[in-house]
Amino acid sequence: MRELVIVIADLFFRDPASGGAVRAPGLERIARLGTSTPIARGWRSWLAERIGRPDLAALPPAHVAARLLELPAEELGSASFAVPVHLSPGVAGVHLYGHGLLDVDDAESRELAADFERTFSGSGLRLLPLAGRELLAVGPVLSGLGTPDPAQCLEGDVATALAAGSADIRRLSAEIEMWLHAHPVNEQRARRGEPTISTLWLWGGAPAGTAVRSDSWRGRSASSARSLPIAFADDVFVAALWRQCGAESRPLPDALDEVLASPEERGVLVVHAFRLLDRRRPATREEALAAVDRAWIAPAVGALGDELGRLTLVLSDRELTLRARDRYRFWRRAADPLEALR
Numbered sequence: 001m002r003e004l005v006i007v008i009a010d011l012f013f014r015d016p017a018s019g020g021a022v023r024a025p026g027l028e029r030i031a032r033l034g035t036s037t038p039i040a041r042g043w044r045s046w047l048a049e050r051i052g053r054p055d056l057a058a059l060p061p062a063h064v065a066a067r068l069l070e071l072p073a074e075e076l077g078s079a080s081f082a083v084p085v086h087l088s089p090g091v092a093g094v095h096l097y098g099h100g101l102l103d104v105d106d107a108e109s110r111e112l113a114a115d116f117e118r119t120f121s122g123s124g125l126r127l128l129p130l131a132g133r134e135l136l137a138v139g140p141v142l143s144g145l146g147t148p149d150p151a152q153c154l155e156g157d158v159a160t161a162l163a164a165g166s167a168d169i170r171r172l173s174a175e176i177e178m179w180l181h182a183h184p185v186n187e188q189r190a191r192r193g194e195p196t197i198s199t200l201w202l203w204g205g206a207p208a209g210t211a212v213r214s215d216s217w218r219g220r221s222a223s224s225a226r227s228l229p230i231a232f233a234d235d236v237f238v239a240a241l242w243r244q245c246g247a248e249s250r251p252l253p254d255a256l257d258e259v260l261a262s263p264e265e266r267g268v269l270v271v272h273a274f275r276l277l278d279r280r281r282p283a284t285r286e287e288a289l290a291a292v293d294r295a296w297i298a299p300a301v302g303a304l305g306d307e308l309g310r311l312t313l314v315l316s317d318r319e320l321t322l323r324a325r326d327r328y329r330f331w332r333r334a335a336d337p338l339e340a341l342r
Helices: 025-035 043-052 061-069 106-119 168-183 184-191 236-244 255-260 285-303 323-328
Strands: 003-008 035-038 079-090 093-100 127-130 134-138 197-203 231-235 266-271 308-313 318-321
Touching: 003 043, 003 285, 025 197, 025 285, 035 134, 035 323, 043 061, 043 285, 061 079, 061 127, 061 134, 061 236, 093 285, 106 127, 106 168, 106 184, 127 236, 134 168, 134 197, 184 266, 184 323, 231 236, 255 266, 255 285, 266 308, 285 308, 318 323
Parallel strands: 003 266, 003 308, 231 266
Antiparallel strands: 035 318, 079 093, 079 134, 079 197, 127 134, 308 318
């Protein structure tokens, strides 16, 4: 494989005061020898631009993911992600940690969607199963939603983020919390020793003041599937993005060797770092970074020259690129990997 892009979807290091020492030799090497460029609108828009779909890059990410469900055009513009999260109370407020970015199975998704339909039948809002950690909420009340990606709010007080949006959204969020408090799905999760669902984090729709036409994606034809890199990801946005281009993403493999063995010249790998850890206990971003470095980043750096010509890492709203010939920049001083991400 000539070129590989690795996107770490759920790690953000923006607070200069946060984070202790982290052992991430792969990232350390990229930070020392490669180049770093900020990403303005997040990895999803960056990836859509990268594969030649600026039309999809301009859309809210939930509107792209909604294509998987083949919703009527009039509903596409009122869709938002509904991410199940576990919130932890603390002395200084309510916090979201990495283990609180929950994955729900298909049975849980279907049960939540069906019960939501019964409980919120008069709200004009529907909950639709997607896959993995995300469901899709659809309804006109979601217009103007300004909540950020929950992965951007890890280890901080989430009250401000959850309060974003209109009074209707805040009221709806409070009702969802009460609905989930003693829900059978949560009772089953507690018996299995898994974190319960505190609320559904609504995000990814059109931000306040933005008008998105439901047919805005129709102005451009899909890119040729033959020109696409091969994609490995367990992520609904990536699945929808590739399908809009006439191709299908593949499941995330167990090891990098399976990616490098692909006959395609270009590949994209989208990884959720916290899925590599035991989700039943709290874990820091530094622990997740060390785990993803061991599993994916360091092996990819090690493959440069022999199997790879160029490696691009997208992490914490940064694009870090290392080419095979950059390995010989021995005069560069060692860099703090976390500082390179801010």
